[in-house]
Amino acid sequence: MSDGFNESPEAAKARRRRSLAIALALAAFVVLVFVVTIVRIKGHVVDPGF
Amino acid sequence: MAETAATPDAAAHAAPARWQDYVALLKPRVMSLVVFTGLTGLVCARTPMNPVLAGVAILCIAVGAGASGALNMWYDADIDARMRRTRGRPVPAGRVQGADALGLGITLSILSVGLMVLAVNLLAAALLAFTIAFYAVVYTMWLKRSTPQNIVIGGLAGALPPVIGWAAASGSTPLNAWLLCAIIFLWTPPHFWSLSLYTSEDYAKVGVPMMPVVKGAASTRRQILAYSLVFVPVAVAPAFTGLGGGLYLAVSGLGGLAFIGLAVRVFLGRAGEAAGDRAEGLYDVKANAKDARNLFAFSILYLFALFAALLAERLAGMPALRL
Numbered sequence: 483m484s485d486g487f488n489e490s491p492e493a494a495k496a497r498r499r500r501s502l503a504i505a506l507a508l509a510a511f512v513v514l515v516f517v518v519t520i521v522r523i524k525g526h527v528v529d530p531g532f
Numbered sequence: 533m534a535e536t537a538a539t540p541d542a543a544a545h546a547a548p549a550r551w552q553d554y555v556a557l558l559k560p561r562v563m564s565l566v567v568f569t570g571l572t573g574l575v576c577a578r579t580p581m582n583p584v585l586a587g588v589a590i591l592c593i594a595v596g597a598g599a600s601g602a603l604n605m606w607y608d609a610d611i612d613a614r615m616r617r618t619r620g621r622p623v624p625a626g627r628v629q630g631a632d633a634l635g636l637g638i639t640l641s642i643l644s645v646g647l648m649v650l651a652v653n654l655l656a657a658a659l660l661a662f663t664i665a666f667y668a669v670v671y672t673m674w675l676k677r678s679t680p681q682n683i684v685i686g687g688l689a690g691a692l693p694p695v696i697g698w699a700a701a702s703g704s705t706p707l708n709a710w711l712l713c714a715i716i717f718l719w720t721p722p723h724f725w726s727l728s729l730y731t732s733e734d735y736a737k738v739g740v741p742m743m744p745v746v747k748g749a750a751s752t753r754r755q756i757l758a759y760s761l762v763f764v765p766v767a768v769a770p771a772f773t774g775l776g777g778g779l780y781l782a783v784s785g786l787g788g789l790a791f792i793g794l795a796v797r798v799f800l801g802r803a804g805e806a807a808g809d810r811a812e813g814l815y816d817v818k819a820n821a822k823d824a825r826n827l828f829a830f831s832i833l834y835l836f837a838l839f840a841a842l843l844a845e846r847l848a849g850m851p852a853l854r855l
Contacts, residue, residue, distance in 0.1 A: 489548075490548075492547070492548060493548040496547075496548035496549060496550055497548065499550065499551055500549065500550070500551050500554070502551075503551035503554070511643065514588065514591075514647070515647070515650070517584060518584070518585070518588055518647070518650060518651040519650075521582055521584050521585060522585075522650075522651070525582065
Protein backbone atom coordinates (compact mmCIF):
# COMPACT_ATOMS: atom_id res chain seq x y z
CA MET A 483 0.00 0.00 0.00
CA SER A 484 1.33 3.43 -0.80
CA ASP A 485 0.27 6.97 -0.06
CA GLY A 486 0.87 10.27 -1.76
CA PHE A 487 3.93 11.13 0.34
CA ASN A 488 5.80 7.86 0.37
CA GLU A 489 4.66 5.94 -2.65
CA SER A 490 6.57 3.10 -4.25
CA PRO A 491 8.26 3.66 -7.63
CA GLU A 492 5.66 1.35 -9.16
CA ALA A 493 2.80 3.41 -7.73
CA ALA A 494 4.43 6.65 -8.85
CA LYS A 495 4.83 5.31 -12.37
CA ALA A 496 1.18 4.16 -12.47
CA ARG A 497 0.06 7.58 -11.18
CA ARG A 498 2.06 9.41 -13.86
CA ARG A 499 0.50 7.20 -16.56
CA ARG A 500 -3.00 7.84 -15.19
CA SER A 501 -2.32 11.58 -15.16
CA LEU A 502 -1.08 11.40 -18.75
CA ALA A 503 -4.19 9.46 -19.81
CA ILE A 504 -6.45 12.09 -18.18
CA ALA A 505 -4.52 14.90 -19.87
CA LEU A 506 -4.80 13.22 -23.27
CA ALA A 507 -8.51 12.57 -22.77
CA LEU A 508 -9.14 16.20 -21.82
CA ALA A 509 -7.14 17.45 -24.80
CA ALA A 510 -9.08 15.11 -27.11
CA PHE A 511 -12.37 16.43 -25.67
CA VAL A 512 -11.34 20.05 -26.26
CA VAL A 513 -10.36 19.24 -29.87
CA LEU A 514 -13.63 17.38 -30.37
CA VAL A 515 -15.75 20.30 -29.13
CA PHE A 516 -13.75 22.65 -31.39
CA VAL A 517 -14.29 20.41 -34.45
CA VAL A 518 -18.01 20.01 -33.69
CA THR A 519 -18.35 23.79 -33.35
CA ILE A 520 -16.64 24.38 -36.71
CA VAL A 521 -18.78 21.73 -38.44
CA ARG A 522 -22.00 23.16 -37.05
CA ILE A 523 -21.08 26.77 -37.81
CA LYS A 524 -20.08 25.77 -41.34
CA GLY A 525 -23.41 23.99 -41.78
CA HIS A 526 -25.31 27.12 -40.76
CA VAL A 527 -23.22 29.35 -43.07
CA VAL A 528 -23.78 27.04 -46.08
CA ASP A 529 -27.46 26.53 -45.26
CA PRO A 530 -28.71 29.49 -43.20
CA GLY A 531 -32.17 27.94 -43.01
CA PHE A 532 -34.23 30.90 -44.18
CA MET B 533 -24.64 -1.41 -2.20
CA ALA B 534 -21.81 -1.46 0.29
CA GLU B 535 -19.23 0.87 -1.25
CA THR B 536 -16.06 -1.18 -1.17
CA ALA B 537 -16.62 -2.59 2.30
CA ALA B 538 -16.10 -6.09 0.95
CA THR B 539 -12.63 -5.25 -0.23
CA PRO B 540 -10.42 -3.54 2.40
CA ASP B 541 -7.95 -6.43 2.28
CA ALA B 542 -8.00 -6.42 -1.48
CA ALA B 543 -7.36 -2.66 -1.46
CA ALA B 544 -4.45 -3.05 0.93
CA HIS B 545 -2.72 -5.63 -1.25
CA ALA B 546 -3.80 -4.44 -4.68
CA ALA B 547 -1.41 -3.21 -7.34
CA PRO B 548 -1.70 0.51 -8.12
CA ALA B 549 -4.46 1.42 -10.56
CA ARG B 550 -3.40 1.49 -14.20
CA TRP B 551 -5.27 3.47 -16.82
CA GLN B 552 -6.47 0.13 -18.20
CA ASP B 553 -8.41 -0.41 -14.98
CA TYR B 554 -10.42 2.73 -15.70
CA VAL B 555 -11.08 1.46 -19.22
CA ALA B 556 -12.28 -1.84 -17.70
CA LEU B 557 -14.79 0.15 -15.59
CA LEU B 558 -16.46 1.15 -18.85
CA LYS B 559 -17.22 -2.51 -19.77
CA PRO B 560 -15.65 -2.33 -23.25
CA ARG B 561 -17.30 -5.54 -24.50
CA VAL B 562 -20.78 -4.27 -23.66
CA MET B 563 -19.76 -0.93 -25.16
CA SER B 564 -18.82 -2.58 -28.47
CA LEU B 565 -22.28 -4.18 -28.79
CA VAL B 566 -23.94 -0.86 -27.95
CA VAL B 567 -21.83 0.93 -30.56
CA PHE B 568 -22.75 -1.67 -33.16
CA THR B 569 -26.51 -1.49 -32.55
CA GLY B 570 -26.42 2.30 -32.24
CA LEU B 571 -24.57 2.57 -35.55
CA THR B 572 -27.13 0.29 -37.18
CA GLY B 573 -29.96 2.53 -35.97
CA LEU B 574 -28.15 5.60 -37.25
CA VAL B 575 -27.54 4.08 -40.69
CA CYS B 576 -31.06 2.61 -40.97
CA ALA B 577 -32.57 6.08 -40.49
CA ARG B 578 -31.63 6.78 -44.14
CA THR B 579 -31.01 10.44 -43.28
CA PRO B 580 -27.87 12.13 -44.64
CA MET B 581 -25.68 13.20 -41.72
CA ASN B 582 -22.34 14.93 -41.52
CA PRO B 583 -19.84 12.09 -40.94
CA VAL B 584 -18.07 14.00 -38.14
CA LEU B 585 -21.35 14.53 -36.29
CA ALA B 586 -22.34 10.90 -36.93
CA GLY B 587 -19.02 9.82 -35.41
CA VAL B 588 -19.59 12.09 -32.41
CA ALA B 589 -23.09 10.65 -31.95
CA ILE B 590 -21.70 7.10 -31.86
CA LEU B 591 -18.91 8.24 -29.51
CA CYS B 592 -21.49 9.77 -27.16
CA ILE B 593 -23.51 6.53 -27.17
CA ALA B 594 -20.34 4.55 -26.41
CA VAL B 595 -19.20 6.87 -23.61
CA GLY B 596 -22.72 6.96 -22.15
CA ALA B 597 -22.75 3.16 -22.08
CA GLY B 598 -19.32 3.20 -20.45
CA ALA B 599 -20.56 5.66 -17.83
CA SER B 600 -23.44 3.29 -17.01
CA GLY B 601 -20.92 0.47 -16.63
CA ALA B 602 -18.78 2.49 -14.21
CA LEU B 603 -21.82 3.43 -12.11
CA ASN B 604 -22.89 -0.22 -12.10
CA MET B 605 -19.44 -1.35 -10.93
CA TRP B 606 -19.41 1.30 -8.19
CA TYR B 607 -22.80 0.25 -6.83
CA ASP B 608 -22.35 -3.51 -7.21
CA ALA B 609 -18.82 -3.75 -5.78
CA ASP B 610 -20.07 -5.64 -2.73
CA ILE B 611 -21.70 -8.46 -4.69
CA ASP B 612 -19.10 -8.40 -7.48
CA ALA B 613 -16.46 -9.22 -4.86
CA ARG B 614 -18.28 -12.47 -4.01
CA MET B 615 -18.95 -13.81 -7.51
CA ARG B 616 -16.33 -15.73 -9.52
CA ARG B 617 -17.16 -13.98 -12.79
CA THR B 618 -16.83 -10.47 -11.36
CA ARG B 619 -14.43 -10.56 -8.43
CA GLY B 620 -11.48 -9.55 -10.62
CA ARG B 621 -13.15 -6.25 -11.59
CA PRO B 622 -11.15 -3.13 -10.65
CA VAL B 623 -13.30 -2.01 -7.68
CA PRO B 624 -13.79 -5.35 -5.85
CA ALA B 625 -10.15 -6.23 -6.55
CA GLY B 626 -9.17 -3.00 -4.78
CA ARG B 627 -7.27 -1.44 -7.70
CA VAL B 628 -9.78 1.41 -8.05
CA GLN B 629 -11.63 3.15 -5.21
CA GLY B 630 -15.43 3.00 -5.35
CA ALA B 631 -15.59 6.80 -5.18
CA ASP B 632 -13.33 7.05 -8.23
CA ALA B 633 -15.62 4.73 -10.21
CA LEU B 634 -18.61 6.85 -9.14
CA GLY B 635 -16.81 10.06 -10.14
CA LEU B 636 -15.83 8.63 -13.51
CA GLY B 637 -19.40 7.44 -14.16
CA ILE B 638 -20.98 10.79 -13.30
CA THR B 639 -18.37 12.80 -15.24
CA LEU B 640 -18.70 10.70 -18.38
CA SER B 641 -22.52 10.76 -18.15
CA ILE B 642 -22.52 14.57 -18.09
CA LEU B 643 -19.94 14.87 -20.88
CA SER B 644 -21.61 12.36 -23.20
CA VAL B 645 -25.11 13.82 -22.81
CA GLY B 646 -23.78 17.39 -23.00
CA LEU B 647 -21.82 16.69 -26.17
CA MET B 648 -24.85 14.97 -27.71
CA VAL B 649 -26.90 18.14 -27.11
CA LEU B 650 -24.21 20.36 -28.62
CA ALA B 651 -23.28 18.18 -31.59
CA VAL B 652 -26.42 16.28 -32.50
CA ASN B 653 -29.91 17.03 -31.13
CA LEU B 654 -31.94 17.24 -27.96
CA LEU B 655 -34.01 14.09 -28.61
CA ALA B 656 -30.93 11.86 -28.95
CA ALA B 657 -29.40 13.47 -25.85
CA ALA B 658 -32.60 12.99 -23.83
CA LEU B 659 -32.80 9.32 -24.87
CA LEU B 660 -29.13 8.84 -23.93
CA ALA B 661 -29.67 10.46 -20.53
CA PHE B 662 -32.73 8.28 -19.96
CA THR B 663 -30.78 5.15 -20.92
CA ILE B 664 -27.92 5.92 -18.51
CA ALA B 665 -30.33 6.72 -15.66
CA PHE B 666 -32.45 3.66 -16.38
CA TYR B 667 -29.44 1.30 -16.30
CA ALA B 668 -27.72 2.87 -13.30
CA VAL B 669 -30.74 3.69 -11.13
CA VAL B 670 -33.72 1.58 -12.19
CA TYR B 671 -31.81 -1.62 -13.08
CA THR B 672 -28.67 -1.54 -10.92
CA MET B 673 -29.95 0.13 -7.76
CA TRP B 674 -33.52 -1.12 -7.76
CA LEU B 675 -34.54 -4.05 -9.98
CA LYS B 676 -31.39 -6.17 -9.90
CA ARG B 677 -31.65 -7.01 -6.21
CA SER B 678 -35.42 -6.97 -5.85
CA THR B 679 -37.14 -8.98 -8.61
CA PRO B 680 -36.51 -11.94 -10.92
CA GLN B 681 -37.85 -9.70 -13.69
CA ASN B 682 -34.69 -7.57 -13.27
CA ILE B 683 -33.13 -8.35 -16.64
CA VAL B 684 -36.50 -8.28 -18.45
CA ILE B 685 -37.29 -4.69 -17.48
CA GLY B 686 -33.66 -3.63 -17.20
CA GLY B 687 -33.09 -4.93 -20.72
CA LEU B 688 -34.70 -1.74 -21.98
CA ALA B 689 -31.44 0.11 -21.29
CA GLY B 690 -29.52 -2.23 -23.58
CA ALA B 691 -32.26 -2.06 -26.19
CA LEU B 692 -32.36 1.71 -26.62
CA PRO B 693 -29.05 2.43 -28.45
CA PRO B 694 -30.49 1.83 -31.98
CA VAL B 695 -33.30 4.27 -31.13
CA ILE B 696 -30.71 6.82 -29.97
CA GLY B 697 -28.75 6.30 -33.19
CA TRP B 698 -31.91 6.71 -35.28
CA ALA B 699 -32.86 9.87 -33.36
CA ALA B 700 -29.33 11.24 -33.81
CA ALA B 701 -29.60 10.90 -37.59
CA SER B 702 -33.21 11.91 -38.19
CA GLY B 703 -34.38 13.76 -35.09
CA SER B 704 -37.30 11.34 -34.79
CA THR B 705 -38.04 7.80 -33.62
CA PRO B 706 -40.43 6.04 -36.03
CA LEU B 707 -41.89 2.58 -35.46
CA ASN B 708 -39.00 0.85 -37.23
CA ALA B 709 -36.58 2.33 -34.68
CA TRP B 710 -38.69 0.93 -31.86
CA LEU B 711 -38.83 -2.40 -33.69
CA LEU B 712 -35.03 -2.61 -33.41
CA CYS B 713 -35.43 -1.77 -29.72
CA ALA B 714 -38.06 -4.53 -29.34
CA ILE B 715 -35.70 -7.07 -30.94
CA ILE B 716 -32.98 -6.46 -28.33
CA PHE B 717 -35.53 -6.16 -25.51
CA LEU B 718 -37.07 -9.59 -26.29
CA TRP B 719 -33.65 -11.14 -26.97
CA THR B 720 -32.38 -10.24 -23.49
CA PRO B 721 -34.39 -12.72 -21.34
CA PRO B 722 -33.49 -15.93 -23.24
CA HIS B 723 -29.90 -14.67 -23.54
CA PHE B 724 -29.37 -13.92 -19.83
CA TRP B 725 -31.50 -16.70 -18.43
CA SER B 726 -29.62 -19.32 -20.46
CA LEU B 727 -26.42 -17.92 -18.91
CA SER B 728 -27.93 -17.84 -15.43
CA LEU B 729 -29.01 -21.50 -15.73
CA TYR B 730 -25.38 -22.49 -15.32
CA THR B 731 -24.15 -19.60 -13.16
CA SER B 732 -27.08 -19.38 -10.72
CA GLU B 733 -24.97 -20.61 -7.78
CA ASP B 734 -23.06 -17.34 -7.76
CA TYR B 735 -26.24 -15.27 -7.95
CA ALA B 736 -27.85 -17.29 -5.15
CA LYS B 737 -24.78 -16.80 -2.97
CA VAL B 738 -25.01 -13.01 -3.16
CA GLY B 739 -28.81 -12.84 -3.01
CA VAL B 740 -29.48 -11.59 -6.52
CA PRO B 741 -32.94 -12.95 -7.40
CA MET B 742 -32.18 -14.27 -10.88
CA MET B 743 -35.00 -16.36 -12.33
CA PRO B 744 -33.44 -19.82 -11.72
CA VAL B 745 -32.73 -18.85 -8.08
CA VAL B 746 -36.27 -17.67 -7.36
CA LYS B 747 -38.52 -19.74 -9.63
CA GLY B 748 -36.29 -22.73 -10.28
CA ALA B 749 -34.68 -24.15 -13.39
CA ALA B 750 -37.81 -25.73 -14.90
CA SER B 751 -39.75 -22.45 -14.80
CA THR B 752 -36.76 -20.62 -16.26
CA ARG B 753 -36.50 -23.12 -19.13
CA ARG B 754 -40.25 -22.67 -19.86
CA GLN B 755 -39.88 -18.90 -19.89
CA ILE B 756 -36.81 -19.08 -22.14
CA LEU B 757 -38.87 -21.02 -24.68
CA ALA B 758 -41.86 -18.67 -24.35
CA TYR B 759 -39.71 -15.55 -24.86
CA SER B 760 -37.91 -17.22 -27.79
CA LEU B 761 -41.23 -17.93 -29.51
CA VAL B 762 -42.18 -14.27 -29.20
CA PHE B 763 -38.68 -12.95 -29.97
CA VAL B 764 -38.04 -14.74 -33.27
CA PRO B 765 -41.15 -13.44 -35.12
CA VAL B 766 -40.29 -9.92 -33.93
CA ALA B 767 -36.71 -10.45 -35.17
CA VAL B 768 -38.06 -11.41 -38.61
CA ALA B 769 -40.58 -8.54 -38.68
CA PRO B 770 -38.23 -5.86 -40.11
CA ALA B 771 -38.30 -7.81 -43.39
CA PHE B 772 -42.00 -6.92 -43.61
CA THR B 773 -41.91 -3.30 -42.43
CA GLY B 774 -39.71 -1.80 -45.13
CA LEU B 775 -36.59 -2.00 -42.99
CA GLY B 776 -34.89 -5.27 -44.01
CA GLY B 777 -34.25 -6.85 -47.40
CA GLY B 778 -33.77 -10.36 -48.73
CA LEU B 779 -30.51 -10.89 -46.87
CA TYR B 780 -32.12 -9.86 -43.60
CA LEU B 781 -35.10 -12.16 -44.21
CA ALA B 782 -32.76 -15.12 -44.83
CA VAL B 783 -30.55 -14.40 -41.81
CA SER B 784 -33.40 -13.69 -39.40
CA GLY B 785 -35.54 -16.59 -40.65
CA LEU B 786 -32.89 -19.31 -40.72
CA GLY B 787 -31.18 -18.06 -37.57
CA GLY B 788 -34.56 -17.77 -35.89
CA LEU B 789 -35.36 -21.41 -36.59
CA ALA B 790 -32.00 -22.41 -35.10
CA PHE B 791 -32.68 -20.16 -32.08
CA ILE B 792 -36.05 -21.80 -31.43
CA GLY B 793 -34.50 -25.25 -31.94
CA LEU B 794 -31.87 -24.52 -29.28
CA ALA B 795 -34.52 -23.07 -26.94
CA VAL B 796 -36.60 -26.25 -27.36
CA ARG B 797 -33.53 -28.33 -26.45
CA VAL B 798 -33.05 -26.24 -23.31
CA PHE B 799 -36.75 -26.66 -22.50
CA LEU B 800 -36.59 -30.44 -22.92
CA GLY B 801 -33.24 -30.77 -21.14
CA ARG B 802 -32.23 -30.44 -17.51
CA ALA B 803 -30.09 -27.32 -17.63
CA GLY B 804 -29.87 -25.66 -14.25
CA GLU B 805 -30.90 -28.78 -12.30
CA ALA B 806 -28.70 -29.74 -9.36
CA ALA B 807 -26.85 -32.92 -10.22
CA GLY B 808 -27.24 -34.34 -6.75
CA ASP B 809 -24.46 -35.96 -4.83
CA ARG B 810 -23.89 -38.90 -7.11
CA ALA B 811 -20.29 -39.71 -8.01
CA GLU B 812 -20.85 -38.66 -11.62
CA GLY B 813 -22.51 -35.44 -10.47
CA LEU B 814 -19.82 -33.18 -11.81
CA TYR B 815 -20.22 -34.59 -15.30
CA ASP B 816 -24.00 -34.41 -15.03
CA VAL B 817 -23.78 -30.69 -14.39
CA LYS B 818 -21.57 -30.19 -17.41
CA ALA B 819 -23.86 -32.22 -19.64
CA ASN B 820 -26.92 -30.36 -18.34
CA ALA B 821 -25.36 -27.00 -18.93
CA LYS B 822 -24.41 -27.74 -22.52
CA ASP B 823 -27.80 -26.86 -24.06
CA ALA B 824 -27.97 -23.62 -22.08
CA ARG B 825 -24.41 -22.73 -23.05
CA ASN B 826 -25.21 -23.41 -26.72
CA LEU B 827 -28.26 -21.14 -26.61
CA PHE B 828 -26.30 -18.43 -24.79
CA ALA B 829 -23.49 -18.51 -27.37
CA PHE B 830 -25.86 -18.67 -30.34
CA SER B 831 -27.97 -15.80 -29.01
CA ILE B 832 -24.94 -13.49 -29.22
CA LEU B 833 -24.18 -14.64 -32.76
CA TYR B 834 -27.83 -14.29 -33.84
CA LEU B 835 -28.22 -10.73 -32.52
CA PHE B 836 -24.95 -9.74 -34.15
CA ALA B 837 -26.04 -11.35 -37.45
CA LEU B 838 -29.41 -9.52 -37.42
CA PHE B 839 -27.85 -6.09 -37.05
CA ALA B 840 -24.93 -6.91 -39.36
CA ALA B 841 -27.42 -7.92 -42.08
CA LEU B 842 -29.31 -4.62 -41.74
CA LEU B 843 -26.05 -2.68 -41.76
CA ALA B 844 -24.68 -4.57 -44.77
CA GLU B 845 -27.90 -4.04 -46.75
CA ARG B 846 -27.86 -0.31 -46.08
CA LEU B 847 -24.16 0.15 -46.83
CA ALA B 848 -24.41 -1.96 -50.01
CA GLY B 849 -27.50 -0.03 -51.12
CA MET B 850 -29.63 -3.17 -51.21
CA PRO B 851 -33.36 -2.42 -51.30
CA ALA B 852 -35.77 -3.32 -48.52
CA LEU B 853 -38.42 -5.89 -49.31
CA ARG B 854 -41.77 -4.56 -50.47
CA LEU B 855 -44.27 -7.13 -49.31
